[in-house]
Amino acid sequence: MPEPKPSSGRVHLVGAGPGDPELLTLKAARLLAAADVVLYDRLIGDAVLDHCRADAERIFVGKRRARHRMPQSAIHELMIDRARRGLDVVRLKGGDPLIFGRAGEEIASLVAAGVRVEVVPGVTAASGSAAERLLSLTHRDLAQTLVITTGHRQDGTLDLDWPTLCRPRQTLVIYMSHYTTGAICAGLIANGLAADHAACLVESATRPESRHITGTLATLPAMVAATPIEGPALLIVGEVVGASAGLVG
Template sequence: MLYPLFADLNDRHVLVVGGGDIAARKTTMLLKAGARVTVGAPMLVPELREWVRQGRIAYKAGTYQTDWLEGVWLVIAATRSRPLNARIAADGQARQRLVNVVDDPALSSFQVPALIDRSPLLVAISSGGAAPMLARRLRERIEGLLDPAFGSLVQLAQRYRARIRARYADLTARRRFYDWLHDGPVHAQLRADRPAHAEHQLMTALAEGAAPTTIGSVALVGAGPGDPGLLTLRALRALNEADVILHDALISEPILDLARRDAVRIAVGKRGGSTHTPQASIHALMLEHAQAGCRVVRLKGGDPFVFGRGGEELEFLREHGIAYEIVPGITAALACAAYSGVPLTHREHAQSVRLVTAHCQQSFNTLDWSELARERQTLAVYMGVGQLDELTRQFIAHGRAASTPFALIENGTLPQQRTLTGKLGELPTLATRHAIQAPALLILGEVAAQANVSHWFGELLGDPLLQPAFAPALADAA
């Protein structure tokens, strides 16, 4: 078992033996820690030569000499010769120097861990040199859960530590204050990149003296189109911090499974032909739980501000003085197009993109059909599966050619994704023939034809390789 240790190398001499790319990477970390680095090698890669020229590092030219170890605290052996690395390790052991031999734990007296840097907060992961790739994978997973604002929060707490201890002499009260500092509005302001506001909140709380009460908040979070892999890191952090999750009907179970296990989940779905949660009820739930001091996540499919009523919910929160943040998500038009191989813009075919909703007749009455029917643009129509006949009629009536390509993407980014392609005049017939159901996104424009050649995810309906004429060839191949 290794003894975990964080070394203060500020203004201390460290030797790196080796002049290649690995030596440069190790030197970068040492410089960040404030070490006075000497690199010894016959030759240096350009990055190290530039640092020598700038005076950032010292350079010992030539082959390794034992006296290079004099006066140094740590040694990194980063040469390509194991015998030389073994000699450096033995010399270091004889002189009681800690030596790390890169990728050789048997020769090393200390290991460099996989590091998550939220300076001054550091999280280090080590497998004792037995499985460095696993340590790196664990680092990647934890990296996504640690808010980048933690570094600023630690710095702020460090500056005010003495005043906090003086104000809250009682340990229990001090712990409550730190809980508030870590979970409340100070951290939220730092996350929003408003350090002055965060410090003001802290100073006000210290001046008032009483332990601050827990204040609830709401995060409007975009869950993306359905594939959990498209969830943003900030959305994942919000789900892991949530006390209450108010989620739409289209949020997939794999996404909900990523949330904090003990969070209260409340379905507030809005799906045609089934149970409908009025918007006023959603507002009331956000207010109730936030006023109770909970961290609420309003989890919405796609992006909160693209046909998701996020604007209405934001106005409500602001009117009622509820702290909030907005975490954007990947909207369906971007995701469905990408998963079907359709570029929404193209120099030869489309110089603009329009996002349109066709949810109901009221939506139709507000659309400028003559503008939507113009060529050299891409239309992404949300919630239009139930209106395909009327959509087709209006587009053609206002000048869009019946031969215009379309791609109709059902369950975009999910394992059951299906992409139907064809020409606008055939859209209602083809959609009925293949029983396309909501949720589905319609992409209309010349770029939609790209799905026939660039499609890569899910089933492509009408793929010529699946037609009867190709059946004998497929059978022979089998």
């Protein structure tokens, strides 16, 4: 590990984008090149980590579904410890740190410990997925509202605000939804969206192995169930999906 500097350190929570290393911001690349310590998650690719200083301490704190590699409190302690030693720390997160990134907890723990913290935004998976599909999330003729939500079950139940999700003229982007695609589509139909409303699952957007499955609320669940999904995936629901279908392979 590099020698501690005399000044007190700081932590940058940095967004790494959805996968394509060229979607890293210039600021993220600069901070990575300067950091003494880099804590990174599972979805961060080698091409992004190649921006790290050769002698930087790299700590994998990745989490896998239902199998947390490192408790969140241990991640907080690591960042605080390194910053108090006067080191510059980058906490590298997939996509944007402030969207389903547990950044709130990390910021609160750092501030409570008196550590300086700054956030560097990244391209979130919704933007990466939409760009890849040539899909305008807020197409002016089709969607006035964009809703970003999670399809992850809390305590085994899918606790979604169905009436809000089913409002007309809006696009839904549902992160962490691949295991719950069937329940989400059924819930949307039961709460008023048409069964032939367009829906799309995007897997590993902006990565070479990217795939998509496009259908309707009625047909998508079976199509997703029949496809082994290995990478991170999200659902996009709305008329904008139908408008973009066929524009790109």
